[in-house]
Amino acid sequence: MRGQDGTDAATRASTPVAFSVEQLAEVHRLQGLYPDRRAALLPVLHLAQETFGYVSLEVEAYVAALFDLTPAHVHEVVTFYTLFFRAPKGRHIVAVCHNLSCHLAGAPMIVAHLRRRLGIDVGETTDDGRVTLQSVECLCACEHAPMMQVDDRYEFGLTPEKVDRILEGLR
Amino acid sequence: MTAEKILTRNFARADSHTLKAYLETGGYTAWQKAQTLPPAEITEEVKQSNLRGLGGAGFPTGTKWSFIPKSHGGPVYLVINADEGEPGTFKDRYLLERDPHAVIEGMLIAARAIRSATGFVYVRGEYVEPYRRFATAVSEAYDAGYLGKGFDVVVHRGAGAYICGEETGLISSLEGKKGWPKLKPPFPAIKGAFGAPTIVNNVETICHVPHIIARGAAWFAALGTKTQGGTRMYSVSGRVTRPGVYEASVAITLRQLVYDLAGGVTGNGRLKAVVPGGSSAAILRGDEIDVTMDVDGLRNAGTMAGSAGVIVMDETVSIPEALMVVARFYAHESCGQCTPCRESTGWIYKMVRRIVEGRGRKDDLDTILDVARRGAGTTICAFYDGAVGPYVSYIEKFRAEFEALIPR
Ligand SMILES: Cc1cc2nc3c(=O)[nH]c(=O)nc-3n(C[C@H](O)[C@H](O)[C@H](O)COP(=O)(O)O)c2cc1C
Ligand code: SF4
Ligand code: FES
Numbered sequence: 001m002r003g004q005d006g007t008d009a010a011t012r013a014s015t016p017v018a019f020s021v022e023q024l025a026e027v028h029r030l031q032g033l034y035p036d037r038r039a040a041l042l043p044v045l046h047l048a049q050e051t052f053g054y055v056s057l058e059v060e061a062y063v064a065a066l067f068d069l070t071p072a073h074v075h076e077v078v079t080f081y082t083l084f085f086r087a088p089k090g091r092h093i094v095a096v097c098h099n100l101s102c103h104l105a106g107a108p109m110i111v112a113h114l115r116r117r118l119g120i121d122v123g124e125t126t127d128d129g130r131v132t133l134q135s136v137e138c139l140c141a142c143e144h145a146p147m148m149q150v151d152d153r154y155e156f157g158l159t160p161e162k163v164d165r166i167l168e169g170l171r
Numbered sequence: 172m173t174a175e176k177i178l179t180r181n182f183a184r185a186d187s188h189t190l191k192a193y194l195e196t197g198g199y200t201a202w203q204k205a206q207t208l209p210p211a212e213i214t215e216e217v218k219q220s221n222l223r224g225l226g227g228a229g230f231p232t233g234t235k236w237s238f239i240p241k242s243h244g245g246p247v248y249l250v251i252n253a254d255e256g257e258p259g260t261f262k263d264r265y266l267l268e269r270d271p272h273a274v275i276e277g278m279l280i281a282a283r284a285i286r287s288a289t290g291f292v293y294v295r296g297e298y299v300e301p302y303r304r305f306a307t308a309v310s311e312a313y314d315a316g317y318l319g320k321g322f323d324v325v326v327h328r329g330a331g332a333y334i335c336g337e338e339t340g341l342i343s344s345l346e347g348k349k350g351w352p353k354l355k356p357p358f359p360a361i362k363g364a365f366g367a368p369t370i371v372n373n374v375e376t377i378c379h380v381p382h383i384i385a386r387g388a389a390w391f392a393a394l395g396t397k398t399q400g401g402t403r404m405y406s407v408s409g410r411v412t413r414p415g416v417y418e419a420s421v422a423i424t425l426r427q428l429v430y431d432l433a434g435g436v437t438g439n440g441r442l443k444a445v446v447p448g449g450s451s452a453a454i455l456r457g458d459e460i461d462v463t464m465d466v467d468g469l470r471n472a473g474t475m476a477g478s479a480g481v482i483v484m485d486e487t488v489s490i491p492e493a494l495m496v497v498a499r500f501y502a503h504e505s506c507g508q509c510t511p512c513r514e515s516t517g518w519i520y521k522m523v524r525r526i527v528e529g530r531g532r533k534d535d536l537d538t539i540l541d542v543a544r545r546g547a548g549t550t551i552c553a554f555y556d557g558a559v560g561p562y563v564s565y566i567e568k569f570r571a572e573f574e575a576l577i578p579r
């Protein structure tokens with residue numbers, strides 16, 4: 001099992017950290033949208049995570065250089081937000097809401113079911129790198145509790161059977 | 172009380188998010204009208220409508236706009252708070268997905284009133300689909316020439332942090348920093364985004380603006396109470412028959428909302444408690460629901476209208492367990508700047524948790540109340556007061572239930 005401090009960082013880090021020419025143009029465009037180009041930091045970090053898989057220290061330093069910021073500043077920003085990963089993550093992120101309305105609708109049972117099915121704890125990634133499991137605060141879809149986010153998608157009205165079906169669809 | 176649907180009138184249409192549907196239902200005509208009005212008159216109309224902010228604080232919108240310095244020569248920014256994160260709230264998600272052009276039209280009108288040439292819409296990072304929908308609508312509005320002629324809109328994605336919903340935290344985050352709130356004053360209207368005068372408004376607040384301009388302040392004011400106009404969107408969840416978003420007057424009672432609109436209580440069918448305004452609002456007992464949902468009505472009832480996230484609990488729900496879940500949230504989301512907030516949220520979560528797990532100590536409840544109250548009102552932002560509301564009210568109103576869990 002691989003925790004948040006994933007052990008195969010070395011293998012992934014061998015891909016060079018650099019945006020393509022098109023991506024650099026996009027960085028430039030994003031920076032031009034704001035009165036202060038540094039405001040594009042979050043959008044560019046999103047782009048970096050999509051491109052490099054996660055935001056390593058190397059990625060932080062690379063992004064910092066694109067903004068004339070110190071790597072320390074970028075690090076402080078990256079660590080503040082929950083959507084940036086600082087270690088390799090699974091190919092899919094399964095984030096179950098554990099806040100009040102979902103709790104009232106059985107979220108603890110859904111979390112337990114996911115842990116059993118995936119054989120990992122919250123915060124871990126399956127050995128095959130398929131899924132990272134998270135337990136998160138209110139995703140603001142409480143009318144469909146219990147619910148979870150799978151990558152970009154919201155999945156509503158969860159039951160153990162529905163969870164199984166969703167997991168089967170993740171490759 | 173269910174009255175006319177205003178914000179949600181098009182939600183049943185499958186294509187309600189498109190420019191075509193918006194135009195077919197009178198879209199952008201308020202903007203045409205607003206262009207013939209002097210900016211000060213737009214602000215005055217919004218003031219007279221008694222529209223109050225629907226993001227949480229309930230501040231009068233027109234009054235807020237009037238705080239922008241008159242003689243200001245530099246840029247003025249309009250920032251729309253679409254960082255919806257208050258537990259129990261999901262209305263802005265519906266507006267972004269199903270009526271994005273209403274947000275844009277509201278922004279055009281507000282921008283004219285405050286003389287702003289640039290607007291930012293800060294969408295919470297997890298809202299990927301709402302973000303795409305809204306960004307598509309913005310492109311449509313550019314292509315149709317509504318945007319790009321004196322007013323530009325930038326759609327910005329957050330990255331996961333509840334505190335970025337607080338307006339000064341949101342501004343810090345928009346500027347590319349961690350989302351640390353700042354001490355007010357100075358208020359954003361004087362010194363906000365990028366150091367310039369800035370108005371921050373919630374998505375739902377801004378969606379009301381075109382209707383106020385099109386149909387008049389008096390019409391809007393008459394929909395509500397003496398001190399708050401209009402309808403609003405209630406997010407109802409928890410143990411109810413029909414959870415969902417309901418638009419109704421701000422003068423509707425909590426009882427009508429739970430029983431008439433949401434179809435009543437599930438579980439064992441008997442109401443134990445309701446949180447009326449998102450998790451930061453003090454809890455009400457089942458016998459305290461004959462209150463109107465407007466800002467002042469709920470304030471008089473010792474709680475708050477907040478974001479109008481209504482969470483319903485039947486008698487089978489354990490209140491200590493509910494508080495444990497809520498306390499975990501505040502412990503996780505404190506930004507850590509202020510000592511009372513950082514320390515107390517963590518400590519209180521631990522104490523509530525040990526009570527729920529049967530390891531509580533005799534004086535834990537009084538310690539929680541004491542610790543909670545001591546920090547209230549002393550912090551940089553209202554996050555901590557929002558945590559104190561549930562800590563104190565859950566324990567005071569359901570004390571016996573907590574005591575029953577503590578070994579003698
Ligand atoms: C901890 C905290 C979280 C908040 N979260 C939100 C939010 O998610 N959305 C929102 O519109 N306002 C939120 N607010 C309120 C904003 O600070 C601000 O009052 C609001 O966006 C102003 O818009 P309005 O006047 O139109 O309501 C929050 C406030 C606090 C203290
Ligand atoms: S009250 Fe809490 S969330 Fe607000 S600034 Fe202080 S530490 Fe941060
Ligand atoms: S509590 Fe789970 S989505 Fe709100």
